[in-house]
Amino acid sequence: METLARTSMNVCPFVKAHTADGLRKLAHDHGLLAMAQHCPVMGPALRAERHYSTATKPAHARAEGVAVAAAKVSRSVDNPVELDGFKTNEKPFNYDAAVSEQLEAKRKDHSYRYFNNINRLANEFPKAHRAREDDKVMVWCSNDYLGMSKNQQVYETMVKTMQKYGVGSGGTRNIAGHNRHAINLETEVAALHKKEAALVFTSCFVANDSVLTLFGKRFPNGVIFSDELNHASMIVGIKNARIKKHLFKHNDMKHLEQLLSMYPKSTPKLIAFESVYSMCGSVSPIEKICDLAEKYGALTFLDEVHAVGMYGPHGAGVAEHLDFDAHLKAGIASPSYKTVMSRVDLITGTLGKSFGVVGGYVAGSCNLMDWIRSFAPGFIFTTTLPPAVMAGLATSIRIVRRNIEDRVNQQKNVRYVKKQFANLGIPVIPNPSHIIPLLIGNPTDCKKASDILLNKHKIYVQAINFPSVPRGTERLRITPSPHHGKEISDQLIAAVEDVWKSLGLKRVSDWEAFGGHCGVGSANHESVVPLWTDDQIKLTNADLNPNVIGPVFKQLEVSSGIRL
Incomplete structure (x- = not known):
């Protein structure tokens, strides 16, 4: 068709007699095909029966009438149908077949996900029931790390606010208006991280995506440096930024510096990394990254999702x-010197894990927060969290801040479980954090192990397979809370031992003979010292500064917009 059109432009008096704008108008009014019937070149071709067709490449498609004509084509693929004087045997794309093929491929490569029906019980935490309420299980893989989802004070605050x-x-805030609950919550978040300001999002996925995307949009000549194990939310944000990026080897400062040194100090740069990596439990060298950022002129973007609530005297994360x-x-005051936390430019975190509800946030300088508030579509055009949710979260942060005992x-529970597994030779991927990853190494056994724990032992630990972790590193991921005491822990340990025996899974000695894997059984792997010291x-709680009890904070102006 395109060849005919080009020929027609050279020899057809009809085409020569019309301007390009005139032809566009005919196409818009759906009259172009009808007029083309009179063309000495196009007419005979259009009246001939067409037994096959090749789709025009989108980049070269110009006539608006084509889309209108295509919409009239019958969905039937059995018989040719007439279209403005000619017939076509074109078949519509088979979406069902394509989707089924993709799903089948996912099943075959063992990356297909199965969701378990787990209904956590507030009054029996950490218990849950399955489809039937009398079928109860013990949950060992929740990210409700401190059990704040069941906190009575948070619950009462939310109910009262909702009523x-x-x-x-x-x-959105722009359309529906701002409210005191958003201001209070952002004030609490900023105070927790000892930053000038903060902004709350519907999730930390949205926060990470929005901020990283914005950096690329506003600094198109910038560069992002990302740890290779960063969370999917950061990966998506970096892709959406559509600027130059570099992946540096996990926690490898030599590699990061090598990449940073490729660019002038004047080039806008951002280093994106996490504090605790949730699938392996490793912890980033935050102070060293800050040193490199200052040396090469980069912003630091720290995701504390799996650390807030659990690290630092007040739960602000690993940086604290x-x-x-x-x-x-x-x-609640800032120390007299520049701390690691104060050196980090942007800190993101979740409100749906240790704080027990839902949402995400970013904290930083007043200027940076106003910039994000003013330009990030993920913040501007997303419906804000409900007042009851934000009120409950503000209460939760205050409770977590003053409760170091949780x-x-x-x-203590993490140490106990890790020690017992070590005694049994159960392979725990070594790390200094609260994450307990049990290395299995293949998706089939990983799923079987999870199923046996659930169906035989009434213990829920989800299998972690690709793409959450690389193929060949499949694992069970266990996360003790303050409520998983010795009795509950002993039940888990006995059940895991039974699973390892039943399936004949590799123990530490087996991985050692294999040469080591993921740090398990590796001769050159250094001993891991827990972040929390003896x-x-x-x-x-008596050791905390009294100023953490019921503090009064000056509310943030940036939450509503800074008036000049």
């Missing part, structure tokens, strides 16, 4: 934990 303000927010004593002494008890896990 007064309803169940929804009514829309690295200056533990100074923050413990200062309470953090301590969680770490002295720190002896602390109680």
Whole structure:
């Protein structure tokens, strides 16, 4: 058809007699095909029966009438149909077949996901029931790390707020209006990380995507440096940024510096990384990354999703934990010197894990928060969280800040479970955090192990397969809370031992003979020291600065927009 059109432009008096705008108008009015019947070149071709067709490449498609004509084609593929004087045997794309093929491929490569029906019980935490309410299981893989989803004070705050303000927010802040609950929550988040300001999103996935995308859109000549194990939300945000990017080897500072040194200091740069990597439990060298960022002129973007609530004297995350004593002494105030947390430019976190509800946030300088508030579509055009949710979250943050004993008890339970697994030779991927990944190494056995724990032992631990982890590193991921005491832990340990025996899974000695894998059984793997020291896990709430009890914070202007 395109060849005919080009020929017609040279020899057809009809085409020569019309301007390009005139032809576009005919196409828009659906008269182009009818007029073309009179063309000495196009007419005979259009009246001839067409037994096959080749789709025009989208980049070269010009006539608007084509889409209109195509819409008239019958969905029937059995017989040719007439289209403005000619017939076609073109078949519509078979979407069902294509989708089925993709799903079948996912099943064959063992990356297909199965969701279990798990209904967590607030009054029996960490228990849940399955489809039947009398079929109860013990949950060992939840990210409700501190059990705040069942906290009575948070619950009462949410109910009271909901009764007064309803169940929804009514829309975006720009359309539906701003409210005190958003301002209060963002003030609490900023105070937690000792930053000038903060913004709350519907999830940390949205926060990460929005901020990283914005960096690329506003600095098109910039570069993003990303740890190779970063979460999917950061990967998506970096892709959406559509600027140059580099992946550096996980926690490899030499590789990161090598990449940073490729660019002038004046080039806009951002280093994106996490504090605790949730699938393996490793912890990033935040201070060293900040050193490199200052040396090469880069912003630092730290995701503390799997650390907030559990690290630092007040639960602000690993960045706070690295200056533990100074923050413990200062309470809600900032220490007298520049801390690791104050050196990080942007900190993101979740409100749906250790804080027990839902949502995400970013904290940083007042100027950066106003920039994100003003330009990020993911913030501007998303319905804000309901008032009851935000009120409950503000309450949750205040409780977590002043309750170091929950953090301590969680770490004690983590230490106990890791020690018992070590005694049995159960392969735990070594790390200094609260994550307990049990290495299995293949998707089939990983799914079987999860099913046996659930169906035989009434213990829920989800199998972690590709793409959450690389192929060949499949694992069970266990996350103790302060409520998983010794009795519950002993039940888990006995059940896991039974699974390892039943399936003949590799133990530490087997991986050692294999040469080591994921740090398990590796001769050159260094001993991992827990982030929480022996002295720190002896602390109680009485050791906190009294200023963390019922603090009064000045509300943030940036939440509503800064008035000049």
